[in-house]
Amino acid sequence: xxxxxxxxxxxxxxxxxxxxxxxxxxxxxxxxxxxxxxxxxxxxxxxxxxxxxxxxxxxxxxxxxxxxxxxxxxxxxxxxxxxxxxxxxxxxxxxxxxxxxxxxxxxxxxx
Amino acid sequence: xxxxxxxxxxxxxxxxxxxxxxxxxxxxxxxxxxxxxxxxxxxxxxxxxxxxxxxxxxxxxxxxxxxxxxxxxxxxxxxxxxxxxxxxxxxxxxxxxxxxxxxxxxxxxxxxxxx
Numbered sequence: 069x070x071x072x073x074x075x076x077x078x079x080x081x082x083x084x085x086x087x088x089x090x091x092x093x094x095x096x097x098x099x100x101x102x103x104x105x106x107x108x109x110x111x112x113x114x115x116x117x118x119x120x121x122x123x124x125x126x127x128x129x130x131x132x133x134x135x136x137x138x139x140x141x142x143x144x145x146x147x148x149x150x151x152x153x154x155x156x157x158x159x160x161x162x163x164x165x166x167x168x169x170x171x172x173x174x175x176x177x178x179x
Numbered sequence: 180x181x182x183x184x185x186x187x188x189x190x191x192x193x194x195x196x197x198x199x200x201x202x203x204x205x206x207x208x209x210x211x212x213x214x215x216x217x218x219x220x221x222x223x224x225x226x227x228x229x230x231x232x233x234x235x236x237x238x239x240x241x242x243x244x245x246x247x248x249x250x251x252x253x254x255x256x257x258x259x260x261x262x263x264x265x266x267x268x269x270x271x272x273x274x275x276x277x278x279x280x281x282x283x284x285x286x287x288x289x290x291x292x293x294x
Contacts, residue, residue, distance in 0.1 A: 072221070099280050110183070110270055110285035111222075118279065156221065160280070165229065166212065166238075167283065171221040 210274030
């Protein structure tokens with residue numbers, strides 16, 4: 069199976085909370101990342117979490133990590149239309165320099 | 180400051196031709212990565228440069244793909260005898276290390292279409 073899995077699509081209404089989920093398979097992963105890609109642009113780092121943490125909050129973003137289940141989530145509070153983009157989850161495995169990315173979740177925020 | 184820049188933004192070529200894609204990393208970043216993003220796919224790692232060390236070429240899909248990094252800065256990804264399946268967005272990232280880990284900063288990508 070895939071190393072990093074994400075649901076492909078999420079649709080929410082403006083002002084609601086969005087939750088994007090990700091599962092990974094390598095228990096040696098040290099850091100887990102969330103990137104945002106707007107149309108025609110490169111990837112922008114949103115946040116990352118170290119594997120010995122279970123939660124990280126940064127303004128409207130909350131990252132939850134369940135290391136036992138290898139499950140990562142990104143919650144966006146008060147979602148805005150400008151949050152519409154593709155969100156990528158990525159893991160960095162111990163001993164590796166490169167990141168392994170999921171296929172991305174397209175978030176569509178409607179007014 | 181300036182981010183990672185890539186050129187050209189878009190490239191259309193004919194099957195069998197060679198193409199060169201350029202990446203200008205953020206000044207001072209020692210790490211440089213090339214990824215490929217195909218339609219509906221995630222990012223596929225291609226090659227990684229770190230300082231003066233030998234590059235990690237483990238992600239290159241075939242011997243038609245090669246990359247160089249001159250003077251520890253600018254990098255060029257070359258695809259020889261392009262095939263239609265090479266059509267994708269090619270993303271470059273440069274890396275900076277903080278106390279704990281390295282963050283990758285991505286360029287806008289080069290969109291390659293092979294006809």
